[in-house]
Amino acid sequence: xxxxxxxxxxxxxxxxxxxxxxxxxxxxxxxxxxxxxxxxxxxxxxxxxxxxxxxxxxxxxxxxxxxxxxxxxxxxxxxxxxxxxxxxxxxxxxxxxxxxxxxxxxxxxxxxxxxxxxxxxxxxxxxxxxxxxxxxxxxxxxxxxxxxxxxxxxxxxxxxxxxxxxxxxxxxxxxxxxx
Numbered sequence: 001x002x003x004x005x006x007x008x009x010x011x012x013x014x015x016x017x018x019x020x021x022x023x024x025x026x027x028x029x030x031x032x033x034x035x036x037x038x039x040x041x042x043x044x045x046x047x048x049x050x051x052x053x054x055x056x057x058x059x060x061x062x063x064x065x066x067x068x069x070x071x072x073x074x075x076x077x078x079x080x081x082x083x084x085x086x087x088x089x090x091x092x093x094x095x096x097x098x099x100x101x102x103x104x105x106x107x108x109x110x111x112x113x114x115x116x117x118x119x120x121x122x123x124x125x126x127x128x129x130x131x132x133x134x135x136x137x138x139x140x141x142x143x144x145x146x147x148x149x150x151x152x153x154x155x156x157x158x159x160x161x162x163x164x165x166x167x168x169x170x171x172x173x174x175x176x177x178x179x
Contacts, residue, residue, distance in 0.1 A: 039109060040110040044106040048101060048102045050086065051098065052098070054087065065083070067139070069140050070084045070132050070141075071137075071138075072132050072138075073132065080128060080139075081132055082125075084141050087142070088142050089142070104154065108153070111158075124146050
C-alpha cells in the first residue's frame with residue numbers, strides 16, 4: 001500500500017531525501033524514512049509556530065517583549081539568551097526568519113536525528129551567549145543567531161563529514177550557504 005503511493009510521480013519526494021538509492025527500498029526502510037521526515041517536519045514546524053504564537057500574543061495584547069532580548073554584558077541581558085530568539089521586532093522580521101529557520105531545523109533533524117536535539121539546544125544557547133558576551137551595546141532580538149549557527153553547523157559538518165550523502169551534495173551546500 002505505501003509503496004504504491006510512494007511510486008506515484010506526484011508523491012515522489014522520498015528519493016530526494018532518502019539515504020537509499022531509488023528502487024532499493026524495503027518496506028521497513030520506507031517506513032523508517034517516512035517517520036524521520038515526519039519527525040523533522042513536526043519539530044521544525046513546531047518551532048516556527050512557537051515563534052509566530054509569541055509574536056501574535058505580543059501583538060494582540062499590545063505588549064512589547066523586546067526588553068526581554070539580549071543586552072550584552074548586563075545581568076538582566078542574560079535572560080535574553082533564552083528569550084531573544086523567540087522575540088521579533090515586527091511581522092516582517094518574523095517572516096524573514098521563518099522560512100530559513102524552518103528549512104535549517106528540518107535539515108538538522110533529518111540528517112542528524114540522533115544528535116539533533118543536543119545540537120539545536122547548544123546552537124540556541126551558544127548563539128545567545130556569544131551575543132551577550134561580544135555583541136554591540138544594544139538590545140538584540142530575533143532568531144538570526146540560531147539561523148546562522150544552524151547554517152554553519154550544517155555546512156561545516158557536511159563539508160568535513162565522511163557521510164557520502166551529505167558531503168557529496170554540492171547543491172545542498174550552496175542552498176544552505178545562501179540562506
